[in-house]
Amino acid sequence: MGAWVDARGPRSLRSAEEVWRLSGETATSWAALGLVPGQVVATLVGPPCDMVVTLLAAWRSGLDILVWPPHRPTADALAVLRGEPLAAWVRSDGGERIAEAAGPRWQQAPVGRDEVRPGSGVATAPALLLLTSGTSGVPKAVEHGLASLEAGIATLLRLWGMQPEDRLVLQLPLFHVHGLCLGLLGPLWTGHSVVCGGRFDPEELLREAAEGATVFFGVPAMYQRLLRQWPATHPAWQTLARMRLFTSGSAPLPVADAAAFEARTGHRILERYGMTETLLTLTNPLDGERVPGQVGRPLPGVEATLAPIPGLDRAGWGELLVRGATLARGYRGAASRWADAFTPEGWFRTGDVASLDEQGRYSIHGRAALDFAKVSGWRVGFLEVEAALRGAEGVEEVLVVSVPDATTGEALVAWIVARVGCPAQGVREACEQVATRDLPAYMRPARVLLCDALPRNAMGKVDRLAARAQAQAQAPPTLAHP
Numbered sequence: 001m002g003a004w005v006d007a008r009g010p011r012s013l014r015s016a017e018e019v020w021r022l023s024g025e026t027a028t029s030w031a032a033l034g035l036v037p038g039q040v041v042a043t044l045v046g047p048p049c050d051m052v053v054t055l056l057a058a059w060r061s062g063l064d065i066l067v068w069p070p071h072r073p074t075a076d077a078l079a080v081l082r083g084e085p086l087a088a089w090v091r092s093d094g095g096e097r098i099a100e101a102a103g104p105r106w107q108q109a110p111v112g113r114d115e116v117r118p119g120s121g122v123a124t125a126p127a128l129l130l131l132t133s134g135t136s137g138v139p140k141a142v143e144h145g146l147a148s149l150e151a152g153i154a155t156l157l158r159l160w161g162m163q164p165e166d167r168l169v170l171q172l173p174l175f176h177v178h179g180l181c182l183g184l185l186g187p188l189w190t191g192h193s194v195v196c197g198g199r200f201d202p203e204e205l206l207r208e209a210a211e212g213a214t215v216f217f218g219v220p221a222m223y224q225r226l227l228r229q230w231p232a233t234h235p236a237w238q239t240l241a242r243m244r245l246f247t248s249g250s251a252p253l254p255v256a257d258a259a260a261f262e263a264r265t266g267h268r269i270l271e272r273y274g275m276t277e278t279l280l281t282l283t284n285p286l287d288g289e290r291v292p293g294q295v296g297r298p299l300p301g302v303e304a305t306l307a308p309i310p311g312l313d314r315a316g317w318g319e320l321l322v323r324g325a326t327l328a329r330g331y332r333g334a335a336s337r338w339a340d341a342f343t344p345e346g347w348f349r350t351g352d353v354a355s356l357d358e359q360g361r362y363s364i365h366g367r368a369a370l371d372f373a374k375v376s377g378w379r380v381g382f383l384e385v386e387a388a389l390r391g392a393e394g395v396e397e398v399l400v401v402s403v404p405d406a407t408t409g410e411a412l413v414a415w416i417v418a419r420v421g422c423p424a425q426g427v428r429e430a431c432e433q434v435a436t437r438d439l440p441a442y443m444r445p446a447r448v449l450l451c452d453a454l455p456r457n458a459m460g461k462v463d464r465l466a467a468r469a470q471a472q473a474q475a476p477p478t479l480a481h482p
Contacts, residue, residue, distance in 0.1 A: 026057035037062025039087035048196035064127040069175040082333030141332040151325035152279030154189040166192035237264040258292040279326040320354040321347035373402035392430040394422035401468040413471040414445040
């Protein structure tokens with residue numbers, strides 16, 4: 001029987017009966033406003049305990065619910081739904097009223113001290129609509145039903161050994177599958193407890209670990225922040241070492257960061273792969289070998305394969321294709337775009353470049369449309385270049401993008417965040433030396449630009465589109481390679 005606690009506020013959910021009552025009262029009040037099954041309502045992401053009540057109320061009402069990220073203008077909701085009527089915005093933010101995007105109806109989701117357990121009442125739950133991240137274009141509304149949610153959530157948490165006595169520290173955004181589905185809704189299937197802390201806070205994670213937390217779901221940027229937070233000899237690492245499991249996803253975890261974390265805690269981070277359309281579909285095992293940089297094998301009920309990518313001349317590499325029970329129903333209001341995402345054989349095209357080793361384990365090398373460029377006829381993966389430059393002295397973080405070039409078609413630009421106290425010229429020279437030593441000429445950046453911080457989106461992923469635009473506005477190359 002799971003419990004939710006908002007670590008930064010007084011709200012907590014501790015009684016299954018009480019949360020069921022609250023969600024029922026909310027559903028009744030929505031019906032009094034004229035909302036009927038089959039309609040679409042939207043909710044702005046708010047405190048986790050309010051979100052649980054709101055989602056259950058929508059499903060009990062037979063309503064499809066669109067979860068809306070707080071950083072996006074609510075007026076965009078109609079465009080995302082592509083003309084489908086939006087009956088109302090329902091409250092789950094626990095705060096002031098937000099600007100209306102459609103309809104005048106609002107209803108505060110009651111806040112109580114309660115808990116939800118797995119069980120009946122949501123077996124016929126209608127759709128949960130989630131936005132894609134929009135890192136490669138306009139976001140789409142992905143429609144999931146209970147079948148895909150159960151296949152993705154229950155199966156994965158079972159593979160990770162989640163038990164009622166587990167206590168998860170969740171500091172991920174609640175508008176993507178990682179935080180909302182796997183993190184916040186996990187107790188509906190598995191019964192463990194969740195402490196929701198809002199934005200990532202290393203000190204809060206440390207406090208929860210000291211009080212008995214057992215599991216942490218993270219993304220690479222969080223682990224990089226932890227490695228910068230405390231020196232290797234700090235006692236914080238001994239406290240974190242007492243936890244049971246650390247996982248990472250949403251972006252490739254640099255092998256060097258994984259190794260540093262393991263050296264300090266004894267934990268080899270469990271890496272996995274997923275996306276909004278497929279939920280979480282590949283994972284390393286809880287027990288057994290985990291190879292840093294690999295995301296493991298398909299979940300039970302999921303298949304994966306690779307398809308050739310024109311111009312990508314790398315043995316064992318291709319576009320990752322998946323099919324199985326975790327797939328969404330489609331894109332709301334864009335049936336043709338959903339159909340176009342499949343091969344004639346029924347495989348969903350993820351758009352991610354992956355490779356497969358002899359043991360059947362996959363590695364992810366980035367988005368085909370976003371993380372690769374064609375330089376002098378060669379297809380170059382940005383993540384490979386970034387991995388090499390991380391080895392340069394004085395480099396804290398690195399992000400590689402491409403810009404148009406009259407000679408080579410595209411040229412690489414490396415954005416570098418230098419470590420504190422390292423002079424800019426020294427870092428540039430170190431990057432040049434590493435590039436010359438470790439990379440072929442076509443993979444070497446034409447420019448190395450220093451910045452205070454890399455641009456990131458709300459999920460903590462690096463924003464290559466923003467970095468590319470900034471690179472195009474910069475001065476001529478500072479480094480040149482043949």
